Amino acid sequence: MQIGPILVALRRHKAGTTLIALQIALTLAIVCNALFIIQQRLVRVDRPSGVQETNLFVIQNDWPQKLSPQDADARMRADLQALRGLSSVQDASSSNSFPLRGSGWDNFVRMTPEQVKMTTDTAIFFSDEHTLATLGTRLIAGRNFRSEEVGSQGGTDPMHARQIIVSKGLAQLLFPHDSALGKTVYVSGDNAPSTIIGVTDTLQAHMTGLWAQAYAYNALLVPARLTGDSTFYLVRARPGQLADAMRQAKAALYAQTRMRMIPPHDGVMTFAQVRERAYDADYGMAILMGIICAVLLVITAAGIVGLTSFWVGQRRRQIGVRRALGARQRDILGYFLTENLLITLGGVLLGIVLALSMNLWLVLRLGVQPLSLTYLAAGVVLLLLLGQGAVLAPAMKASRVPPVEATRSV
Amino acid sequence: MFGYYFQLGMRSLRRNPVLTGLMVIAIGFGVAASMITYSVFRVVSANPIPHKSSQLFTALIDNRGPQYNEKGEPPEALTYTDANALIRAHKAPRQTLFYQVALAVLPEGERSLPTKAIGYATNADFFGMFDVPFQYGTPWPAQMDERRAAVVVLSHELNQQLFGGANSVGRDIDLSGHTYRIVGVTGHWDPKPRYFDLFDGSAFDDPPQIYIPFNRADDLKIDTAGRNNCGGAPNTGVGSGREGWLHGECSWIPVWVQLDTPAQVAAYRSFLEGYAADLQRAGRFSWAPNVRLRNVTNWLSFEDVVPPESRIALIVALGFFVICLVNTIGLLLAKFMRRSAEIGVRRALGAPRREIYSQFLIEAGTVGAAGGVLGLLLTAVGVGGVGLLFAPDIARLAQVDLSLMLLTLLLAILATVVAALYPTWRAAKVQPAWQLKSN
Numbered sequence: 120m121q122i123g124p125i126l127v128a129l130r131r132h133k134a135g136t137t138l139i140a141l142q143i144a145l146t147l148a149i150v151c152n153a154l155f156i157i158q159q160r161l162v163r164v165d166r167p168s169g170v171q172e173t174n175l176f177v178i179q180n181d182w183p184q185k186l187s188p189q190d191a192d193a194r195m196r197a198d199l200q201a202l203r204g205l206s207s208v209q210d211a212s213s214s215n216s217f218p219l220r221g222s223g224w225d226n227f228v229r230m231t232p233e234q235v236k237m238t239t240d241t242a243i244f245f246s247d248e249h250t251l252a253t254l255g256t257r258l259i260a261g262r263n264f265r266s267e268e269v270g271s272q273g274g275t276d277p278m279h280a281r282q283i284i285v286s287k288g289l290a291q292l293l294f295p296h297d298s299a300l301g302k303t304v305y306v307s308g309d310n311a312p313s314t315i316i317g318v319t320d321t322l323q324a325h326m327t328g329l330w331a332q333a334y335a336y337n338a339l340l341v342p343a344r345l346t347g348d349s350t351f352y353l354v355r356a357r358p359g360q361l362a363d364a365m366r367q368a369k370a371a372l373y374a375q376t377r378m379r380m381i382p383p384h385d386g387v388m389t390f391a392q393v394r395e396r397a398y399d400a401d402y403g404m405a406i407l408m409g410i411i412c413a414v415l416l417v418i419t420a421a422g423i424v425g426l427t428s429f430w431v432g433q434r435r436r437q438i439g440v441r442r443a444l445g446a447r448q449r450d451i452l453g454y455f456l457t458e459n460l461l462i463t464l465g466g467v468l469l470g471i472v473l474a475l476s477m478n479l480w481l482v483l484r485l486g487v488q489p490l491s492l493t494y495l496a497a498g499v500v501l502l503l504l505l506g507q508g509a510v511l512a513p514a515m516k517a518s519r520v521p522p523v524e525a526t527r528s529v
Numbered sequence: 530m531f532g533y534y535f536q537l538g539m540r541s542l543r544r545n546p547v548l549t550g551l552m553v554i555a556i557g558f559g560v561a562a563s564m565i566t567y568s569v570f571r572v573v574s575a576n577p578i579p580h581k582s583s584q585l586f587t588a589l590i591d592n593r594g595p596q597y598n599e600k601g602e603p604p605e606a607l608t609y610t611d612a613n614a615l616i617r618a619h620k621a622p623r624q625t626l627f628y629q630v631a632l633a634v635l636p637e638g639e640r641s642l643p644t645k646a647i648g649y650a651t652n653a654d655f656f657g658m659f660d661v662p663f664q665y666g667t668p669w670p671a672q673m674d675e676r677r678a679a680v681v682v683l684s685h686e687l688n689q690q691l692f693g694g695a696n697s698v699g700r701d702i703d704l705s706g707h708t709y710r711i712v713g714v715t716g717h718w719d720p721k722p723r724y725f726d727l728f729d730g731s732a733f734d735d736p737p738q739i740y741i742p743f744n745r746a747d748d749l750k751i752d753t754a755g756r757n758n759c760g761g762a763p764n765t766g767v768g769s770g771r772e773g774w775l776h777g778e779c780s781w782i783p784v785w786v787q788l789d790t791p792a793q794v795a796a797y798r799s800f801l802e803g804y805a806a807d808l809q810r811a812g813r814f815s816w817a818p819n820v821r822l823r824n825v826t827n828w829l830s831f832e833d834v835v836p837p838e839s840r841i842a843l844i845v846a847l848g849f850f851v852i853c854l855v856n857t858i859g860l861l862l863a864k865f866m867r868r869s870a871e872i873g874v875r876r877a878l879g880a881p882r883r884e885i886y887s888q889f890l891i892e893a894g895t896v897g898a899a900g901g902v903l904g905l906l907l908t909a910v911g912v913g914g915v916g917l918l919f920a921p922d923i924a925r926l927a928q929v930d931l932s933l934m935l936l937t938l939l940l941a942i943l944a945t946v947v948a949a950l951y952p953t954w955r956a957a958k959v960q961p962a963w964q965l966k967s968n
Contacts, residue, residue, distance in 0.1 A: 134955070135863075138859040142856055142859070145848065153845060237761055276773075380642070380645045382645065403838065404842070404918075407845075411562060411845055414849075415849055418558065425860045426862075429866070485837045
């Protein structure tokens with residue numbers, strides 16, 4: 120296949136050539152970035168919470184009247200007693216927040232009392248001796264809280280915890296070369312030391328925002344019930360009894376006292392719903408990018424088909440002449456395929472520049488990660504294949520132009 | 530001639546149904562994707578109070594110091610001490626402070642369950658400053674702030690729920706075990722984004738349901754239901770319990786002032802600096818005054834209220850639309866150049882270039898209009914399904930209204946006509962003699 124004549128012919132179709140190349144360049148830029156965004160979002164969505172999510176549900180409970188810390192604590196303990204007594208319930212615990220909730224309480228962690236800048240930030244989960252069993256999260260070192268260690272604290276008190284359990288992620292951040300067990304860190308409001316008595320397996324924080332990406336697996340358990348105006352009850356149903364447990368739990372709480380508020384729509388949520396809610400923006404982004412990519416590829420392919428068909432129509436006579444002079448059908452086919460390959464290559468080169476600059480802009484302005492080159496390469500291959508596929512039908516049509524066409528006027 | 534060219538355009542659309550279909554679909558999808566994402570973007574990036582956005586300011590004071598503040602910026606709200614001090618000083622024509630409260634509404638019937646109502650503990654100026662409309666009654670007068678009165682303003686929606694929409698002014702209501710006298714019911718009021726309460730992350734939350742006097746809430750020791758930011762410095766609380774928290778350095782109360790003239794703004798700024806300087810002299814701050822006075826637009830952009838998802842989606846959709854247009858240019862070029870012979874005949878019979886321009890641009894406009902109609906249908910479907918794409922609080926902001934429909938059509942037609950400029954120019958350049966000869 121000689122490239123020279125093709126290039127000469129293309130020079131006579133500058134506009135069409137430029138348009139196809141431009142379209143391919145822009146498509147490459149958008150498709151690469153979109154696919155990359157999809158992949159980034161799916162990675163986020165798929166990361167483990169460290170919680171055994173099946174059979175777990177969450178109840179949001181608000182007290183309609185201001186309770187003294189003692190009263191609130193007594194009511195919470197009575198509620199938990201009632202929940203744990205249900206036949207469909209395996210275990211239950213109270214907490215101010217839970218993994219994937221989105222909002223909650225986070226504190227800075229320091230290694231010494233004098234340290235000014237934080238070492239890292241961590242989610243604070245007010246817990247009791249049942250919390251880990253309820254979440255289904257294992258301890259990998261040390262021990263759980265004992266029931267006599269679990270106290271209570273008011274909603275506006277500064278956090279004070281002498282003994283804490285930390286997640287694996289937090290432990291590794293704080294003590295990368297060493298076991299965290301038995302070490303002290305400074306995390307309390309009164310700047311007193313806290314001793315790490317246990318380390319859990321992977322456990323995710325409540326923060327799901329992009330700002331907290333670096334702290335996503337920092338969780339710190341404090342042995343206390345937080346006696347504010349509202350609390351969450353984490354409840355683990357016995358296997359297969361989730362629906363029963365959710366119904367019975369709500370009824371059991373109202374049987375304790377009707378003076379409580381459980382929001383009607385999202386007051387009782389399965390952990391699957393919690394997860395869905397935490398990542399709905401990510402799912403949405405992935406779906407939108409997916410739709411746009413698919414439609415974009417179809418439209419670009421259709422554009423190539425349209426313009427190439429037009430060229431074939433324009434050049435019937437020339438094709439006839441070539442055929443009459445001895446060109447075989449596959450020579451004509453090869454001509455159009457090569458022509459398209461050249462145009463696509465040109466478009467792809469421009470597209471690589473566009474894709475990288477678009478990504479740079481997204482990185483700088485919107486905190487998207489730098490484009491992985493695998494995606495760029497995949498996009499290039501995808502568009503080369505798309506171009507060849509799109510041009511195939513018009514090229515076949517061209518190859519079937521009979522040599523007698525040469526003798527006809529246009 | 531317009532009518533005739535329009536007819537020609539319609540006829541030409543039918544002549545190459547595949548090519549035409551391709552163009553219409555490309556434009557339809559392009560314009561729909563742009564409009565769906567724009568319908569969300571226009572709300573999240575809107576100026577919620579355009580006529581006053583340069584007169585309302587939030588006042589911020591750095592109580593953390595250069596060691597602990599975030600990138601040199603003061604916290605996004607004030608401490609209890611500072612917020613009260615600014616309101617007491619009364620240096621602006623109007624000033625308000627507030628925090629979020631969640632109260633239990635106890636309906637009359639003994640068997641019914643309490644329900645939660647979320648709103649603000651604030652002062653009388655709040656309503657006038659933020660242009661809250663009233664359906665019944667009025668805001669409470671400023672004296673009631675002084676008297677720490679047990680009064681409440683309900684939202685239209687809560688009044689609907691509790692009293693079936695009747696005028697409830699003058700009635701009593703039990704909120705979390707305390708009785709309040711209803712003084713007013715607001716009209717439907719839901720500014721988006723809720724510019725004054727970005728501190729709580731409530732930009733796109735459900736509208737507030739209740740408003741009670743700040744001083745009353747303070748007396749009843751009602752804790753904040755919103756955010757509480759104690760910063761990174763150790764020992765921010767003085768002692769423990771509510772008193773310690775109140776008089777510590779935790780930030781949780783936004784303060785807004787209305788300043789109508791540049792002179793007032795300058796005066797207030799120097800008052801804030803003086804206030805911080807006094808605290809430095811008194812020893813509470815060991816750093817030079819670091820205060821901010823941000824108006825609504827400045828505050829919205831500083832807080833970066835537009836979700837990144839919305840921005841990325843809009844950019845990608847616009848890029849998609851551009852590709853659809855490039856595609857349309859190519860297809861129109863093919864379509865028009867196929868008719869070189871026809872153009873040649875028209876030109877030979879005396880049609881000036883101008884006529885060729887109008888014929889083909891009108892034809893392109895017809896394609897654009899068809900694309901616009903398809904785009905409109907797709908936009909309606911897309912906005913209905915936008916819940917799949919954005920978080921629920923953002924998704925419900927997307928709405929198709931008349932202005933969006935007109936914009937969709939206009940954008941489709943205009944963009945197609947612009948895309949047709951180059952193909953039309955090529956068509957008008959067709960040499961009549963050349964075309965006639967070969968036939």
